[in-house]
Amino acid sequence: MQAQYVTSLEGDLTDEELIETYGLTAQSIAEARLRAALYEMALAVDLPPDVKAKVNDPREFPLTNLERVVEMKEGRQFLGVTLDPKHGVQGVVPKEEFEKGFRKLVADVANGVVTSRTTNKGEEVRRYFETYPDECRPNTNRRGSFLPSDIVGQASPPSASTKPPATPSSRAPRQAKSILGPDVKCTVNDARIQDIFKEIKKLRIVDHPNASALMVRTLLELAVIRYLKKRGEIAAMKAEIQKKQTSNIPRDWHPELRPMLKRLLGDQTLPLDGQERRALRKLAEERDSPVTLDSLNAFVHSPLDTPVERELRAISVKLKPLFAILLNDK
Secondary structure (H helix, E strand, O other), rough: OOHHHHHHOOOOOOEEEEEHOOOOOHHHHHHHHHHHHHHHHHHHHHHHHHHHHHHOOOOOOOOOOOOHHHHOHHHHHHHHHEEEOOOOOOOOOOOOHHHHHHHHHHHHHOOOOOOOOOOOOOOHHHHHHEEEEHHHOOOOOOOOEOOOOHHOOOOOOOOOOOOOOOOHHOOOOOOOOOOOOOOOOOOOOOOHHHHHHHHHHHHHOOOOHHHHHHHHHHHHHHHHHHHHOOOOOHHHHHHHHHHHOOOOOOOOOOOOOOHHHHHHHOOOOOOHHHHHHHHHHHHOOOOHHHHHHHHHHHHOOOOOOOOOOOHHHHHHHHHHHHHHHHHHOO
């Protein structure tokens, strides 16, 4: 995750050095610190055991939904925080006031109450906070201050000028620049798929999340169509649907991506292990999660859904074993 990567380096390098050495931007560094601070605070606050279990799993906890609410003016005003490029956020109320509202917000994110569909606009965030009971409402008339480290229970990290330089072995590994990563290969004899694959590889996901999302969605669909068509499955699916219709289906028709993925994953000869197959089925079938086919579809069709690097990388991890099959003929 970009947040973990940036925060692991900031003790070694100044912001200027991060920008120069790793091609980051000041905005991406600030956003990474915000994500890291929010997740660390979410892990630190008191929560019911069932909610805590969800928060403790970074692959399942939709951090971007929490981040989106806090980034909005309505969210910051209610919680009593401001954005801080060095620490992610900084409190303008006492820590205990902030925690009143933050605990419920984290629980609602974990339980699917706060999603990109329910709190995507400032007015929706304002209406959401209006539902809070009094005991969960921060008293923003009380003045105070705190940093995320005060909640997490750790001291603020020393500045780069006072911390001894880290040895090369302690540096975090660099994340792949592209959504596909350097170990994803494409050897199929298909010019269109090859062209799209090469273009995706040139895109830095941190700079081009929208193009990365749209193009990987296109690559997935074209690769699935090609794989199923070669095995006669598209024709079989067309015949099954034609039986239920009186009018003829167009010759160039093919199913939507979701039923094609389900058909593909139903093939037990597909060389996937159990964990990979379960993850892909979850991606294809589940809804209201940031790491599903619905998310990829929404990035293409909905003007209100914006791809975020963390979500795209999580989707990429699930698709990687499938791309290894679809993009390479044996």
